[in-house]
Amino acid sequence: MPKISAVIIAFNEEQYIEKCLVSLEDVADEIVVVDSFSTDRTEDICGKFNVRFNKHKFEGYVEQKNYALSLAAFPYVLSLDADEALSDELKKSILKIKDNFIYDGYILNRFNNYCGKWIRHSRWYPDKHLRLFNSTKGKWTGPNPHDRFKMNPGSKVTRLKGDIYHWYYASMEEHWDKVNLFSTISANEYFKAGRKSGPLTAHVHMVWSFFRSYILNAGFLDGYLGYTGCLITAMSSFLKYSKLRRLYNQSEKSG
Numbered sequence: 174m175p176k177i178s179a180v181i182i183a184f185n186e187e188q189y190i191e192k193c194l195v196s197l198e199d200v201a202d203e204i205v206v207v208d209s210f211s212t213d214r215t216e217d218i219c220g221k222f223n224v225r226f227n228k229h230k231f232e233g234y235v236e237q238k239n240y241a242l243s244l245a246a247f248p249y250v251l252s253l254d255a256d257e258a259l260s261d262e263l264k265k266s267i268l269k270i271k272d273n274f275i276y277d278g279y280i281l282n283r284f285n286n287y288c289g290k291w292i293r294h295s296r297w298y299p300d301k302h303l304r305l306f307n308s309t310k311g312k313w314t315g316p317n318p319h320d321r322f323k324m325n326p327g328s329k330v331t332r333l334k335g336d337i338y339h340w341y342y343a344s345m346e347e348h349w350d351k352v353n354l355f356s357t358i359s360a361n362e363y364f365k366a367g368r369k370s371g372p373l374t375a376h377v378h379m380v381w382s383f384f385r386s387y388i389l390n391a392g393f394l395d396g397y398l399g400y401t402g403c404l405i406t407a408m409s410s411f412l413k414y415s416k417l418r419r420l421y422n423q424s425e426k427s428g
Contacts, residue, residue: 174271174272175247175249175271175272175274176202176203176246176247176249177200177201177202177247177249177250177251177267177271177305178201178202178203178204178205178245178246178247178249178250178251179197179200179201179203179204179205179250179251179252179253180205180207180238180241180242180244180245180250180251180252180253181193181204181205181206181207181241181252181253181254181255182206182207182208182209182234182237182238182241182254182255183206183207183208183209183211183215183254183255184208184209184210184211184215184231184255185211185212185213185215186211186213186215186255186256187211187213187214187215187218188256188340188343189255189256189257189258189340190206190215190218190219190255190256191218191221192258192338193253193254193255193256193257193258194218194219194222194224195258196258196259196260196264196338197251197253197259198222199264199268200251200259200264200267200268200271201251202247203223203225203245203246203247204222204223204224204225205224205225205227205241205244205245206219206224206225206226206227206255207227207228207229207237207240207241207244208226208227208228208229209228209229209230209231209237210228210230215255225244227241227244233317233318234313234317234318234320235313235314235315235317235320238252238313238320239312239313242308242312242313245308248307248308248309249274249305249306249307249308250305250306250307250308251267251304251305252304252305252306252322253304253337254339256339256340256341257283257337257338257339257340258337258338259335259337259338260284260335260336260337260338261335262334262335262336263281263333263334263335263336263337264335265335266333266334266335267279267305267333267335270333274307275329275331276329276330276331277306277307277310277311277324277328277329277330278303278305278306278307278310278311278322278324278328278329278330278331279303279304279305279306279330279331279332279333280301280302280303280304280330280331280332280333281301281302281303281304281305281332281333281335281336281337282298282299282300282301282332282335282336282337283298283299283300283301283302283336283337283339284298284299284300284336284337284338284339285297285298285300285339285341286338286339286340286341287341287342287348287398287402288342288343288344288345288348288398289343290395290396290398292341292395292398292399292402293394293395294390294391294392294393294394294395294399295386295387295390295391295392295395295399295402295403296385296386296390296392297341297386297392297402299336300339301332302321302337303321303322303324303330304322304337305333306322306324307328310324310325310328311323311324311325311328316359316362316363316366317358317359317362318355318358318359319359345401345405348402348405349405352405352406352408352409352412353412355409355413356409356412356413356416357416359413359417360412360413360414360416360417360419360420361420363413363417364417364420364421364424368417369417369418369421370414370415370417370418370421371418372418374414374418375410375411375412375413375414375415375418376411378410378411378413378414379407379408379410379411380407381410382403382406382407382409382410383403383404383406383407386403386406386407387399387400387403387404
């Protein structure tokens, strides 16, 4: 039977990482955790499991995940974040195909928990990600923090039944903090790539983001938290392009 390496990147994830590790016990043949020097109990919790625990300076999501891949002993890799766990249905789906991997990559649904509520609509479900793959046939890429695993041309990909449970944000305050952080990272990545933002770009992206998630993808069916989640996410688009425009204005003044 082919073997699976489960690979996790982590930083201060004592609240969720045990759920993640427990869900992998019957599926993964090895578990590799790459930790960015956590200051909480993350390492102690990992010590309770059969885990290869590595510490590595965080240089970006794409860079960290590619480094973690280099540590995997087996070609097929199941990549999870520390705040994620496999549902029972997804575990059965993975075990079913493990005897005979026909495809090079497998897309998994992600089911997001937002402020204690499982979000079933908007663009948060099904939140599809390529997370089980032959690591020799691709690599992590994309502008940070929006990393994605890109398969080589000609690779065969399919989708599995079941969900990755994801504890997205525990509070709106946490969501706002991450929006501010991620919009800064994205703006810097876009600036380095030469992308530009005009006077109306931020406003257009904000309005479209909210309309698409809340109206077209039925975020309104998730009640008040569906509304706030779509609104704050739309504001992240506004901040990203506003910060990008500010970077260009600053570079023109300094140039």
